Amino acid sequence: MPRLCALCSAQRPILKRPKTGQQICKTCFFHVFETEVHNTITEAKLFQPGDRVAIGASGGKDSTVLAHVMKMLNDRYNYGLELFLLSIDEGITGYRDDSLETVKQNQKEYDLPLKILSYNELYGWTMDSIVEAVGRKNNCTFCGVFRRQALDRGAAMLGVDHIVTGHNADDVAETVLMNIMRGDIARLGRCTAICTQGEDTIKRSKPFKYTYEKEIVMYAYFKRLTYFSTECIYSPDAYRGHARSFLKLLEAARPSAIIDIIHSGEACEVGEEATKELKERKICKRCGYIASNDLCKACTLLEGLERGMANAGITDRGRKQLEASGPTPDGLRTIPFFQMNTDTPLDSASSTPIPGQTVDARIPAVVHVTAG
Amino acid sequence: MSEISLKVEFGGGLELLFSNQKSHQLSLPTRVASDDSTSPFGKEQETKALDITYLIHWLRDHRLKERVELFMENDTVRPGILVLVNDTDWELEGEGQYEIKDGDEIVFISTLHGG
């Protein structure tokens, strides 16, 4: 007597759901996977008809499955969304150039417009050249700060005000653990939010917030979706790696651990005192992006790189050293001014230089301005 | 001694640890050492039917090219590696104790790479 699917009692099960322990068949798996994402989207009221939404696409498993599912749900349930793919090219030879090929393949399969914005275009530096300058110690800090701002700017170029990312339940649980281990209570309550929005930055949502990584990989496998799966050659963030291994051990012992950790994060009422720091937001004097000091993180990092003082954006001591070493020199390379411009989307496929400013011919979007 | 032929596939970046080769056609003995030792053994050795736990050890000893800690942990695959037996989650098939049959296809997929 063969076992039968716990949902349809008709077909042979092919998967044990980590969330529920149910043994289900392929047809039911596709159905519950897609329906749960749809329910997450509708319960959180993530979208309005007519919204222009960019899918942050890295070519990896999560964003590949997200693009597939977003496209499908938008058609199936008439969300009325205009979808785009947005990719950031960090400039990592042999890693990002290969994964961007996967994104381009997705673009053809799903017939969605694709915008690729590179660090080189925006900052005048690739991750390869940053690692050459700063070594392999703090490169992930540069990459994280630069990527966040690049995604917002890419979204502004596409005229979208909402980015969906492939962060899954495992990622969210891992971030909860990391915030606990770092004592970062202000971020703890915030990191489980399905949708975050700064004062005038672009909305970011995680439709896969409750979707287990195991099911995303199984979905990609059974749907024969092709994705790119090489570790970033510069990546070893050892601390995050330990958090991940710990989480996977917990999951192996008790699969509900992941969703339980997310619920714990959600239940954390973060007091006024702890969130105060996060609320004090300014606008970067140099580039117009969200900042907590006079300069945003990316501008500080970039100035440090340009002046050969890479620690300026990493530590307080480094920032003070930079300030003590004199005013910002003339002709320093800076990031183009950020304007949220959702009413008049730029429809050009590449970023547009700001009129009236000198543009380096080799690096199109980076302008040289006189400091002051 | 009779042998079982099987196909092993790696995905999700795991193939990078195995000479970047995704598909491996193997032939392994029907009876193997109970302690999962993959070196030749004598008559006094206790044996068991070929199972996935043995296959994992055999792959480590004979196909893995680098960084064993990314493939194995505590005599099984590292948590975060999915295993499928003939396109079915191995959790439904007894995991490591599943006895491999002639013509089986075993897939190992890492979930730990990239997003």
Ligand SMILES: [Zn+2]
């Ligand atoms: Zn079913």
Ligand SMILES: [Zn+2]
């Ligand atoms: Zn700035």
